[in-house]
Amino acid sequence: MAMVQHDLQGDLRAGDAEGLRAALLMALQAGDLRIGTADVVSADTAILQVLLSALQSARQLDRVLEIDLPPDGALARLLPRLALEGAFAA
Numbered sequence: 001m002a003m004v005q006h007d008l009q010g011d012l013r014a015g016d017a018e019g020l021r022a023a024l025l026m027a028l029q030a031g032d033l034r035i036g037t038a039d040v041v042s043a044d045t046a047i048l049q050v051l052l053s054a055l056q057s058a059r060q061l062d063r064v065l066e067i068d069l070p071p072d073g074a075l076a077r078l079l080p081r082l083a084l085e086g087a088f089a090a
Contacts, residue, residue, distance in 0.1 A: 003032040003064065009039035014046035024054040032064040040074045045082065048075070052087060 004027055012020070027033045035051070051067060058065035067088050069076045079085050 003034050003066070004030070005034050005036060007036040007039060008047075009041075011041050012043040012047045014044055017046040017050050020047065021050045021053065024050065025057055028054065028058050028061055028063050028065065033058070034066040034068065036068045037073055037075045038068065038070050042074050043078060045078075048078065048082070048084065048087075051075075055088070 006024065006027055008020075024033065024035070033054075035054075055065055055067070057063075069079075069088055079087065
């Protein structure tokens with residue numbers, strides 16, 4: 001089964017969380033997923049919660065979920081401020 005790419009971009013806020021959650025869950029139900037975050041300009045904790053929830057959903061569905069977090073990206077910079085540095089480690 002091929003891995004599907006889902007790229008996030010722009011300024012992601014709490015208002016985007018529900019739509020993102022639904023899209024990621026639908027994609028995971030269909031197969032393995034890779035999420036790109038290089039084009040995310042900023043994000044809040046609601047988006048991180050959706051990504052953490054997607055990791056749990058992937059485990060429950062026995063799917064592979066890869067989340068690309070470039071070290072200089074907005075999400076990677078947010079993690080230490082929330083004491084979540086290892087939250088997305090494989």
